[in-house]
Amino acid sequence: MERIDTLRVHETPEGVDLTLRTAGPVVRAAAFAIDSLIKGALYLALLPLIVFSGFGLGLLLLGMFLVEWFYPVFFELRSGATPGKRAMGLEVVADDGTPVTPAASLIRNLLRVADFLPLAYGAGLVCMLIDRDFRRLGDLAAGTLVIHVGPTVGGRDIPQQAPIALPRPLPLDVQQAILDYAERSPRLSAERRTELAEALSQMSGQHGEAAARTLLGYANWLARGR
DSSP: OOOOTTEEEEEOTTSOEEEEEEOOHHHHHHHHHHHHHHHHHHHHHHGGGGGSHHHHHHHHHHHHHHHHHHHHHHHHHHHSSOHHHHHTTEEEEETTSSBOOHHHHHHHHHTHHHHHTTTTTHHHHHHHHHSTTOOOHHHHHHTEEEEEOOOOOSSOOOOOOOOOOOSSOOOHHHHHHHHHHHHHGGGSOHHHHHHHHHTTHHHHOOOTHHHHHHHHHHHHHHHTTO
């Protein structure tokens, strides 16, 4: 089935589907802004070193270098996310959903130089808009993703709707997509719910809000085991 929305599904060796919700440019820009403010504060804290003549200037430049290039590496290896990403509910992981490795974190952050070209993360932004998983050049080279994280809950939390039997048998991946849509629908805007529901309009024969209600009916039917 063709992917819809920003969900990436990875099947583990045990046959379990791991669903990852990749983060787009806007929320990542907000996280970057928060981290930039924190790094700015660290730079200001280092400024008093300049009073120690040439030796102090060397320490200042060394400190600024370490903050600029290893601030994200330190936090990604420590907890999977910088303070800015953590504040926005984001995390850096390998593209199979496992924790990011030291080598991958170094690669994705050192390649920020290429992402920055020609100005203001121009190359990185274009790459993110083209790539289905919003990966910048550093992510592509390192094999990493930036994903939304949230509390893990057991079972399915699907809005109640009168069950509607599927009009015909569907592949398991399509059934999974319907259940995922229903589970996420309360967190989506009405326009986004309708847009995603209409992606399956050929199956339901509905459009607009009717398509969304029908899809929720299918989900309730599937969740109750027919």
